[in-house]
Amino acid sequence: MNRLTRSLKFLVLSIVGVCLAVLLALGGTWSHQTVAYAQADDVVTETDDAVGALLDFAELTQNLEKQEGLLTVYSNVDRGEAYLALTPRQFNRNFLLSATLESGLGEAGLFRGWPINDFVMQFRAMPGDRVQVAVPNTYLRNTGGESWQQRLQETSFSDSIIFVVDVVSIDPSTQAKLIDLSTLLMERDLANLTEGLGWALSNYSRNPELSQLESLQMFPENLEVGTVVGFVGGGATDPLAALFSFSLDGIPDSRGFALQVRYSLSALPVNNSYQPRQADERVGYFTTAFRAPQQVRRADPFVRYINRWHLEKQDPQAEMSPPQEPIVFWIENTTPPEYREAIRQGILVWNEAFAAAGFQNAIEARQMPNNATWDPSDVRYNVVRWSDSLSNWAIGFGPSRVNPLTGQILDADVILDANVIRYLRQLYQGRGLDAPNGSEFYLQLCGQRSQTWYLQWLAMQQAGEAGLEMTRNLEGWPTEGSNQRLTDDHCAGYLNAQHNAFGALALSTLSGADFLSEQLDAFIQQYLVALTAHEVGHTLGLRHNFAGSLLLAPEDLNDRELTTAQGLVSSVMDYFPPNVAPPGTEQGEYFPSRLGPYDLWAIEYGYREAPPSPLGRAEQQMLSRILSRSTEPALAYATDEDIFDFIDPESSAWDLSSDPMQYSLWQLDNAQAVWDRLNRLSVNPGEGYGSLRRRVDLVFNYFFSNALTLTDYVGGQRFRRLNPWENRDSTPFEPIAADKQRAALTALSEEVFAADAFDFSSQLINQLAPDRWRHWGVRLTSFPLDYPIYEQVLEVQSVTLSQLFLADRLARVRDLEFRTDAEDVLTLSELYGSMYQSIWSEVMNSDGNPPEISSLRRGLQRHHLNILSNLVLRRTFWDALNAQSFNEFMATLGTIGAPEDARVLARYQLRQMQDDISDALSRDGDSMAITTRAHLEDVRDRIARVLDAPLLGL
Structure with missing residues (x-):
C-alpha cells in the first residue's frame, strides 16, 4: 500500500470517526438507540409478566456449597450455578466491581492481566421480589447535608439503573434474597465487557453457550469469581464495520476465541479514618472529582481529591515511623x-x-x-x-x-x-x-504529530469536545474520567x-x-x-x-x-x-x-x-x-x-x-x-x-x-x-x-x-x-x-x-510582540525570510555558476510553494481532500485558519520568488540543466496563476 493510499484510508477513517462523534454528540447512533429500546422493551416485558413463584430455599440450596464472608453465596461451579444471598442490610450498600483479563490474546489490547472495567454498584430491593442493580451517581454530591438540598439533588440528577433481576428464593431464617449471580455475570454482562474491551471486539459478540464459571471464592472483604467468556464472529459484513475491522493474528481460527475474566466484588471502605486530600494543579496526581452544586458561594463547583493510598504512621508523634500497613x-x-x-x-x-x-x-x-x-x-x-x-x-x-x-x-x-x-x-x-x-x-x-493534530483540530471544529475525545482515543492520548483510567495510565x-x-x-x-x-x-x-x-x-x-x-x-x-x-x-x-x-x-x-x-x-x-x-x-x-x-x-x-x-x-x-x-x-x-x-x-x-x-x-x-x-x-x-x-x-x-x-x-x-x-x-x-x-x-x-x-x-x-507553517504556530509568532517587552522579537517576516533563504538558496546564487537543483531540493521547494500558495488562496478542508499526495494534503490542511498577516506575507514572498526565479532564468537559463530549468519555469508559471487567482472568502 503506497503512502497516498495509506494516508487517504487514514483520513477516511478519521472522517467516519468524526461523523460518528457528531451523531453521538447529538444523542447517539441508531445502533445505540436500538440497543436502548431493546433493553427498555425487555424490562417492560419482565415487568408486565407475573413473577414466577419463588423456589423453596432448602430445595434450591441443598446440593450447593455455601460460602460466607463479605456476602453469602451458594454455588456449584461445575454446573455453572451461583446464587448471591442479599440480606436487608446489604441493600443500598456501595460495592466495587472490578473485571480483569486473566488471559489474553497477546494483541489488540487484549493482554493478560489488563483491567477491563471497575465501578461502584448497589443492589436495591424492589416491590414484587425484584432487585435493581444500580450505579450510584458519584459525580454530584450534597455536601451541605440539609434535607431540602438532598431532595433537590435526587430530583435533579439520576443514578444509572443497569439491570433488574428476579429474586429466585428467600432464606426464611435471615430474609436474605437470592439472585442468580451466574446469569448476571455470564448473560447480562454486568461488567460491560463489550464496552470495556472496546474496538478490539468490534467483529465479535459474546456467546453465553461458550461461557462458564470456573471458580468462586468468598473472603471477608471480597468475592472472587473466575469465568471463561466465549466470543464468536470474526467477519464484518456491514461495510461500515468492515472499515474499522482488523484481523487477529494470534488465534488459529478467526471465528472464535475465549478469554478468562476475573470478577472481584469488594465493599468500599466506610469510616476507616481515611481523610481525603485536596488536589492542587501544581503537583501531578490522578484525581477523584465531583460537583457540589449546592455550594453556590464557591466560584468553582468542583471538589477534587488526589488518589492515594491510606497510610498512617505506627507512631503519629514520630518524625519518621513505619506505616501501620505498608x-x-x-x-x-x-x-x-x-x-x-x-x-x-x-x-x-x-x-x-x-x-x-x-x-x-x-x-x-x-x-x-x-x-x-x-x-x-x-x-x-x-x-x-x-x-x-x-x-x-x-x-x-x-x-x-x-x-x-x-x-x-x-x-x-x-x-x-x-x-x-x-x-x-x-x-x-x-x-x-x-x-x-x-x-x-x-x-x-x-x-507524526502533524497528522494527529490535524485530526484533533478537525474533530473539534466538526464535533466539539465529543470529536476531540474520539481522536484522542484513536491516538491513544490520555484522557480524564472514571472510565478512562486505562487510557490515562497506559505508558x-x-x-x-x-x-x-x-x-x-x-x-x-x-x-x-x-x-x-x-x-x-x-x-x-x-x-x-x-x-x-x-x-x-x-x-x-x-x-x-x-x-x-x-x-x-x-x-x-x-x-x-x-x-x-x-x-x-x-x-x-x-x-x-x-x-x-x-x-x-x-x-x-x-x-x-x-x-x-x-x-x-x-x-x-x-x-x-x-x-x-x-x-x-x-x-x-x-x-x-x-x-x-x-x-x-x-x-x-x-x-x-x-x-x-x-x-x-x-x-x-x-x-x-x-x-x-x-x-x-x-x-x-x-x-x-x-x-x-x-x-x-x-x-x-x-x-x-x-x-x-x-x-x-x-x-x-x-x-x-x-x-x-x-x-x-x-x-x-x-x-x-x-x-x-x-x-x-x-x-x-x-x-x-x-x-x-x-x-x-x-x-x-x-x-x-x-x-x-x-x-x-x-x-x-x-x-x-x-x-x-x-x-x-x-x-x-x-x-x-x-x-x-x-x-x-x-x-x-x-x-x-x-x-x-501551521496556522496555529503562525498566529503565535504574530502574537509574540504582545507577549514580551523585549525589543528583539522573532517576526513572521523573519520566519518567512529565513525559510526562503534556506530552501531557495540555489535561485539566489550569485557566484556566476548556473544553479543545479537536485530532485530532493525540487521536491522540498515544491512543498514550500504549495504552503505559500495555500496561504494566499485560503485553501479549505475540501481542497485538502483533492490532494494528489500526502505531502500536498499536509501543506493544505495545516494552513487552514492562518492569520491574515500570514497570507499577506505569503503573497509578498511569492512575488519576490517570482522575481528571483525570472532573474535566474534570464541570467543562467541557457546554461541550466533541463530539469532545473523546467522546474523553475513551472514554479514561475504556478506563482503567476496563484497571484492572479481570486481569493476564497472575499
Whole structure:
C-alpha cells in the first residue's frame, strides 16, 4: 500500500470517526438507540409478566456449597450455578466491581492481566421480589447535608439503573434474597465487557453457550469469581464495520476465541479514618472529582481529591515511623528470575520519597511463591505481573482501582510485557528493532504529530469536545474520567519501543565491542528499574510529568557521579529516551537509577501526615508550605494536557536535559553517525536484508522525532502552573527568547533542509530489500519493493516544514510582540525570510555558476510553494481532500485558519520568488540543466496563476 493510499484510508477513517462523534454528540447512533429500546422493551416485558413463584430455599440450596464472608453465596461451579444471598442490610450498600483479563490474546489490547472495567454498584430491593442493580451517581454530591438540598439533588440528577433481576428464593431464617449471580455475570454482562474491551471486539459478540464459571471464592472483604467468556464472529459484513475491522493474528481460527475474566466484588471502605486530600494543579496526581452544586458561594463547583493510598504512621508523634500497613507489591512468579531483582529495585526506589514524607519502609516488595494458592487478580494483592504479547508497543501499564467517593487507592497492579526484554535482546543480537505489523500506521498515530493534530483540530471544529475525545482515543492520548483510567495510565507504547530501539542500535553501532560484550545487561537492568519505577509511580497516584527531564545541563548527562547522587531526571514520571552520549563523549547512565527531586516533593504532598487540628487548618498550612516550593526549577510539572498542542518545547516526551534543543542536535548527529555505519555487515547471521531496511527506517523515525522538537521552539512559550496569589511576580506563559527561536531555525536549515543534509550511498540503498516471508504474524512488503528513499527524505523535510507553517504556530509568532517587552522579537517576516533563504538558496546564487537543483531540493521547494500558495488562496478542508499526495494534503490542511498577516506575507514572498526565479532564468537559463530549468519555469508559471487567482472568502 503506497503512502497516498495509506494516508487517504487514514483520513477516511478519521472522517467516519468524526461523523460518528457528531451523531453521538447529538444523542447517539441508531445502533445505540436500538440497543436502548431493546433493553427498555425487555424490562417492560419482565415487568408486565407475573413473577414466577419463588423456589423453596432448602430445595434450591441443598446440593450447593455455601460460602460466607463479605456476602453469602451458594454455588456449584461445575454446573455453572451461583446464587448471591442479599440480606436487608446489604441493600443500598456501595460495592466495587472490578473485571480483569486473566488471559489474553497477546494483541489488540487484549493482554493478560489488563483491567477491563471497575465501578461502584448497589443492589436495591424492589416491590414484587425484584432487585435493581444500580450505579450510584458519584459525580454530584450534597455536601451541605440539609434535607431540602438532598431532595433537590435526587430530583435533579439520576443514578444509572443497569439491570433488574428476579429474586429466585428467600432464606426464611435471615430474609436474605437470592439472585442468580451466574446469569448476571455470564448473560447480562454486568461488567460491560463489550464496552470495556472496546474496538478490539468490534467483529465479535459474546456467546453465553461458550461461557462458564470456573471458580468462586468468598473472603471477608471480597468475592472472587473466575469465568471463561466465549466470543464468536470474526467477519464484518456491514461495510461500515468492515472499515474499522482488523484481523487477529494470534488465534488459529478467526471465528472464535475465549478469554478468562476475573470478577472481584469488594465493599468500599466506610469510616476507616481515611481523610481525603485536596488536589492542587501544581503537583501531578490522578484525581477523584465531583460537583457540589449546592455550594453556590464557591466560584468553582468542583471538589477534587488526589488518589492515594491510606497510610498512617505506627507512631503519629514520630518524625519518621513505619506505616501501620505498608503498601506491598508482589512480583508474579511468572517473571523470569534474572529480572526479579531489577523489578524489586524499581519498586523499592520509592521508599526514598516516602522517607522524605516521614514513612519508613512504606513499600515492600515480595516474591510470589511458585506454589501460591492465591491468584494475582485477587484484589487483596498488588502484583507486578509479567505478561506476553505479539505486540511491539505494549511495554508497561500501571492501573489502580480507587474509591470514587474519597480518592483512596484500594488495589493496584503493574503489568510489564515480556517484549520489554525480548526487543532489547533482539537489538543486541540484531542491532535494530523488528518493526511491528502496521508499524507505519502506528508511526502516523504516535510519531507524526502533524497528522494527529490535524485530526484533533478537525474533530473539534466538526464535533466539539465529543470529536476531540474520539481522536484522542484513536491516538491513544490520555484522557480524564472514571472510565478512562486505562487510557490515562497506559505508558510507553510504540514510541517507547522506537526510542529504546534506537538507543540500543546507536550504542551497539557507535560503541562497538564495549556495549555488545559488557554493557548490554546493564542497559536492560537499568531500563527495567526505570520502567518499574515509572509504573509503580502511577499506582501511587502520580501522573506523568513531561517537565521531568529538565534537571541536568546537556554536558552533565553522562557524569555518572552526578547522576547517581542527584538523579538523571527530576522525575521518573516523564517519558525519557535512553541517554545516548554524543560521539566522543564517555557514556554515562542509560536510564535513571533513582528518583528525582520532583518525585520526592510530590510524594511529600500526597502522603505527609499533619497533626489533627480544627477544620484541618494544620494540614492546610502544611500543604501550603510544600506547595510554596513549586516554582523551583527542579519541581517543574507538565502533564499530558499541557503538551497537547506542543506549545512548550521544554515540556515534552522523549527529550533529555535542561536544553532539549542541544540534546536534539546531538541526537541528529547520532542518527547521521548510525546511518553512516549501517551496511551489509550490520546483518547478523540468520538475518536477511530486511533487518537492515528496518534499521534504516528506525533511524529515520528517530531523526524525524528530534527534528520536530526543534520546530516547537518557533513561536514557543514556556508554560508553568502557578498560583496567582503566591507567585505574583511570575506569569504562566513566558515566550522563548528570540535568539533561541532563531537558533532553532538555523539548526533546521542546516540539519534538515540543507541540500547536503541527507547523503546515502547508492550501495546502501540497493541493499535495503524487505523480508519476503508471507504467513501469519508478518506483513509482506509488496509496494514499494525497492526502498523509497526519495519519499522517506522528502516526508521528513516536508512534514517538518509544514510544522513550521501551521496556522496555529503562525498566529503565535504574530502574537509574540504582545507577549514580551523585549525589543528583539522573532517576526513572521523573519520566519518567512529565513525559510526562503534556506530552501531557495540555489535561485539566489550569485557566484556566476548556473544553479543545479537536485530532485530532493525540487521536491522540498515544491512543498514550500504549495504552503505559500495555500496561504494566499485560503485553501479549505475540501481542497485538502483533492490532494494528489500526502505531502500536498499536509501543506493544505495545516494552513487552514492562518492569520491574515500570514497570507499577506505569503503573497509578498511569492512575488519576490517570482522575481528571483525570472532573474535566474534570464541570467543562467541557457546554461541550466533541463530539469532545473523546467522546474523553475513551472514554479514561475504556478506563482503567476496563484497571484492572479481570486481569493476564497472575499
